[in-house]
Amino acid sequence: MTTSSPNVIPYARQWLDEDDVAAVCEVLRSAWMTTGPKVAEFERALADWVGAKEAVALSSGTAAVHAALYALGIGPGDEVIAPGMTFVATTNAIVFQGGIPVFADVTPGSLLLDPGKIEALITPRTRALIAVDYTGHPCDYDALRDIAQRHDVALVADACHALGGQYKGRHVGTLADVNIFSFHPAKHLCTGEGGMVTTQNPEYAERMRRFRNHGIATDFRQRAEQGTWYYEMVDLGYNYRLTDLQCALGISQLRKLPQWLRRRREIARRYDEGFRDLPEISPLTVSPEVSHAYHLYVILLNLDRGQLDRGRVYKALRDEGIGVNVHYIPVHLHPFYRQRFGTGPGLCPVAEAAYERMLTVPLFPAMTEEEIDRVQAAITHVVQLHHRSEASAS
Structure with a gap:
């Protein structure tokens, strides 16, 4: 992640060190650049880290969602239930x-998928549920698993926000039939772009490995080891491969994930304490049954307090060098979905109301104590100033 000004604190930023650079340089000097030994090594390392039997590396988190739905056999006309509050990639893969x-x-x-809203949406064409671990908070997987089993549909975890999180002592990455991670620079570890799917099902893993390689049953490294040139395309797939360069970076970053998770949780704790007595905002709630991974720290502005305006608060904070953002515009409000599927306002009222009030606050492991203090002070000043001025105007 980069920012246009060195004085702006972005909402997220990658953290790279000399070990990461050395890991990539080692691959640059090797015989392999893509689909080499580092791919399998990264897959095994991440599978072991979360406790999954299988992990399949892909070129992005979006590719990972797509491959997961392909492995589950999602096809034309199949319905897949997903939350309105997510990034478009989650549901774009359904459309793909x-x-x-x-x-x-x-x-x-x-702002997690509400199990109580799912049953009424299930039809004979429903094939899967996608749970999104929004901001890094694991969903209620016991309730979701119960619904999925009773209706004989697959359970998918879009855990792109939640690497390192836990639900009732169980690691994210083992909670659904297929579990999806992203390694974008804003996420917990960075490979530039990249993604991974973890599963306990070897058949799903095999399907995804073919899918990422044009539907071909063997990759180049496997053929080289077997001493053969011959290959067969058995499915229609994509070029969704992750390179050895990226996997080497991922392996190096994974070693630092525990300390980065501790730092994310410490920053979130600081924000919780700093905003506790600020009535103009409300942080999202955290269940005592989870260990939050804190990809994002989202606050909701209490708009009823002096008609506090999100647009004005956003601009004022950006003017002060605080790189707040908004995650997300509900997917069903985007023009593509409104035109293609006839969605629109009123479909997910809780998500829509939250969108009008939300701001994402900077949070990343490399934040200094000074930056944390600066973010808290700026938010406190801006929301109180706008609360007073707008209340006076009314």
Whole structure:
């Protein structure tokens, strides 16, 4: 992640050190650049880290969602239920497969997929549920698993925000039939672009490995080891491979993940304490049953307090060098979905109301104590100033 000004604190930023650079340089000097030994090594390392049997590396988190839905056999006309509060990639992958996204609302406090809103949306064409671990907070997987099993549909975890999180002592990455991670620079570890799917099902893993390699049953390294040139395309796939360069970086970054998670949680704790007595904002709630991974720290502006305006607060904070952002515009409100599937306002009222109030606050492991203090002071000053001025104007 980069920013246009050195004085702006971005909402997220990667952290690279000399060990990361050395790991990439080692691959640059080797015989392999892509689909080499580092791919399998990264897959095994991440699978072991989360406790999964299988892990499949892909070129992005989006490719990972796509491959996961392909492995589950999602096809034309199949319905897949997903929350309205997510990034478009989650549901775009459904459309890539010819499926129909069905949007479910979220819970008011955490903005996670609401299990109580799912049953009414299930039809004979429903094939899967996608849970999104929004901001890094794991969903209620016991409730979601119960629904999935009763209706004989697959459970997918879009855990792109939640690497390192836990639900009732169980690691994210083992909680659903397929579990998706992203290694974008804003995420917990960085490979430039990249993604991974973890699963306990070897058949799913094999399908995804073919899918990422044009549908071909063997990759170049496997053929080189077997001393053969011959290959067969058995499915229609994509070029979704992750390179050895990127996997070497991922392996190096994974070693530092525990300390980075501790730092993310410490920053979140500081924010919780700093905003506790600020009535103009409300942080999202955290269940005592989870260990939050804190990819994002999202606050909700209490708009009823003097008609506090999100647009003005956003601009004022950006003017002060605080790189706040908004995650996300509910997917069903985007023009593509409104035109293609007839979605629109009122479909997910909780998600829509939250969107109008939300701001994402800077949080990344490399933040200094001075930057944390600066963010807290700026938010406190801006929301109180706008609360007073707008209340006086009314």
